[in-house]
Amino acid sequence: MTMHDPIADLLTRIRNAQMARHENVRMPNSKIKRNILKVLESEGFIAGFTTTDEIKSSIDVQLKYHNGAPVIEEIQRVSRPGLRIYKENGDLPKVRGGLGVAIVSTDKGVMTEKRARAAGIGGEVLCTVF
Numbered sequence: 001m002t003m004h005d006p007i008a009d010l011l012t013r014i015r016n017a018q019m020a021r022h023e024n025v026r027m028p029n030s031k032i033k034r035n036i037l038k039v040l041e042s043e044g045f046i047a048g049f050t051t052t053d054e055i056k057s058s059i060d061v062q063l064k065y066h067n068g069a070p071v072i073e074e075i076q077r078v079s080r081p082g083l084r085i086y087k088e089n090g091d092l093p094k095v096r097g098g099l100g101v102a103i104v105s106t107d108k109g110v111m112t113e114k115r116a117r118a119a120g121i122g123g124e125v126l127c128t129v130f
Helices: 006-019 031-042 113-119
Strands: 024-028 046-052 058-063 075-077 101-106 109-112 123-129
Touching: 006 024, 006 031, 006 058, 006 075, 006 123, 031 046, 031 058, 031 101, 031 109, 031 123, 101 113, 109 113
Parallel strands: none
Antiparallel strands: 024 058, 046 058, 075 123, 101 109, 101 123
């Protein structure tokens, strides 16, 4: 079975694992997933992640909890294969008044909307995290 939207799969696996209170979650490896996870790790939403170089390489994500509650309260896919959402620098979304982050794929790489706004570039809004 082919996966049509690997980013949505990443977000769903994280969401489901946190609802089940798992410490970590494993998923298939890809470059875009690693880039999104780097942003989530730098923003403090996950504890970290490691990749394995087996026959079918995978990513093992260590989830983060605070006082027994998941750090990620809400994680949603914005742009999807059937409807791509591109925003210019001035139109990048602010998630919950700046408390959350939007992850944007730009020509300079995957980054938060705050960094993209500071760099003066726009891109495809991949997901929002709060």
